[in-house]
Amino acid sequence: MKNTEIELGSELKPVAKTLSQEKINRYSLASSDNNPLHTDPDFAANTQFGGTIAHGMLLLAYLSEMLTANLGRRWLERGRLKIRFRAPARPSDVVTALGRVTRVSDGRASCEVELRNDKDELLVSGEAEVPF
Amino acid sequence: MNEGSSTSCGLQGKRSDPLAKISWTSLAKGLELPTSHYQLSREWVQQYIEATEDSATVALGDEAVPAMAVAALAVRSLLEGIELPAGALHVGQELECRRDVRVGEGLVTKAQVASAGKRSGWFLAAIDLRVEDESGEAVLTGRSTVTAPAQNS
Numbered sequence: 001m002k003n004t005e006i007e008l009g010s011e012l013k014p015v016a017k018t019l020s021q022e023k024i025n026r027y028s029l030a031s032s033d034n035n036p037l038h039t040d041p042d043f044a045a046n047t048q049f050g051g052t053i054a055h056g057m058l059l060l061a062y063l064s065e066m067l068t069a070n071l072g073r074r075w076l077e078r079g080r081l082k083i084r085f086r087a088p089a090r091p092s093d094v095v096t097a098l099g100r101v102t103r104v105s106d107g108r109a110s111c112e113v114e115l116r117n118d119k120d121e122l123l124v125s126g127e128a129e130v131p132f
Numbered sequence: 133m134n135e136g137s138s139t140s141c142g143l144q145g146k147r148s149d150p151l152a153k154i155s156w157t158s159l160a161k162g163l164e165l166p167t168s169h170y171q172l173s174r175e176w177v178q179q180y181i182e183a184t185e186d187s188a189t190v191a192l193g194d195e196a197v198p199a200m201a202v203a204a205l206a207v208r209s210l211l212e213g214i215e216l217p218a219g220a221l222h223v224g225q226e227l228e229c230r231r232d233v234r235v236g237e238g239l240v241t242k243a244q245v246a247s248a249g250k251r252s253g254w255f256l257a258a259i260d261l262r263v264e265d266e267s268g269e270a271v272l273t274g275r276s277t278v279t280a281p282a283q284n285s
Contacts, residue, residue, distance in 0.1 A: 017185060030176070030183040031204045033211055037218075047219065056222040057207055061184035061200040068198070069188035076192070076199050076232040084224045 006071075006109045006132045012099035015066040019054055021091040027058045053088035059095065059115050059124050066097035067113070067128055074130045083113070083126030094118040099128065107131055146170075153215045156280065159248040159257050165213035168241045170205055172197060177235050180204070197233040202272045206261040209241040210276060217280045224277035230270045238266045246275060254279045 017023075021041075028039050033055055036043035044052040060083065067075040089095050095117055103110040109132050115124035146169045154165065174194075180201045181189060189198040203225075233239070241263050248257040256279045263272040 015188075023183070023185075026183040030180045032208050033204075035211075035216075056225065057200060057204050058184065060203070060225060061186060061198065064198060064200040065184070065186045065188045068186070068192070073192065073232060076189075076196065076229055078231075079199065079229045080227065082224075082226045085222060 006101055006104060006130075008101055008104050010101045012066060012070040012101075012111060012113075014096050014098050015062055015069060016094060016096040017062050019089055019091050019093045019095060021052060024052065024054050024058065024091060027055055027061075031055065031057060033057070049088055049090075051090060053090055054093075054095075056085050056124075059085075059089055062095060063097045063113055063115055063124065063128075066099060067111075067130075070099065071130050074132065075128075078131045080129040081113075081126065083124050085124055086122045087117075089115075089117060089123050095123060102127075104132070152213070154213060155215050156217050156220070156255065156257075159214065159245050159259075161245055161247055163245040165209060165243040165245075165259075168205070168209045168212065170239045170241070172201075172233065172235055172237050172239065174235050177201060195234045195236075197235060197237075199227070199229050199232075199272070202229075202233050202239065202263055203227050203261075203274065205239065206241045206243070206263050206272065206274065207276060209243050209261075210259055210278070213243065216278070220278055220280040222276065223279050225274065227272065227274035229272055233265075233271050239271065240264045240266075250282050253282050255282050 024038050028034050038055055041052055095115055097115050099111045099113040102112045108129050111128045113128050177197050186198050189196050244260050246258040246260045258275055258277050261274045265271050
């Protein structure tokens with residue numbers, strides 16, 4: 001795999017995924033996070049979200065895939081991530097993980113990262129850092 | 133100390149105290165949650181990768197484990213250790229990978245409440261996470277921030 005060159009201002013190659021209830025259910029099984037907010041449409045319909053939403057950690061898995069694809073093992077070996085969940089992702093959303101190198105100093109590179117849906121709503125924002 | 137076992141698609145898990153579930157409102161700074169032990173089977177790692185469609189980790193070889201798979205185990209220890217109220221939200225996450233993790237490793241997840249309290253009608257808790265290998269070295273650390281309406285707390 002050819003990793004992205006770490007240069008100030010460079011954009012990371014994005015990763016896009018189309019969510020579905022089936023994918024959310026699969027993640028519930030793998031993670032053992034069976035909160036009905038994610039898997040039970042009847043339960044979720046009566047919450048503030050009005051329907052099921054994806055697990056936050058599933059969204060972070062998409063961000064992490066983007067960081068792995070662009071930065072390789074240095075992300076798995078010494079990466080740091082600090083994010084805020086801003087809005088929920090719903091089944092049928094197309095979510096895209098994006099990143100941009102914002103600082104390169106002292107042997108580490110910082111990237112502004114975010115996850116947006118197909119309505120361009122910000123779902124997750126934060127910063128990732130890796131050694132280089 | 134009670135010990136309980138569970139298996140999810142080949143993921144061997146064992147909690148130090150499977151019966152204890154700490155109530156959300158009793159969370160207080162310094163409180164430690166029960167530890168959990170996991171054996172990362174190839175079958176479970178594959179299940180996780182398929183669920184997250186992570187082609188980037190696959191490209192690193194069949195022994196590589198996604199960083200977020202390890203983080204998911206740490207978060208699982210919170211879900212199993214705390215009686216979260218309906219309406220609880222995961223609002224923030226910090227993670228630091230200390231080294232890469234390989235298929236077949238044994239891991240221990242630990243969690244401790246960093247802060248907890250009411251603020252503007254919400255109960256907010258920050259919980260420090262630590263995942264160790266079998267020698268006690270950290271492979272991943274982090275902090276989860278969870279909130280819920282105070283009236284449900």
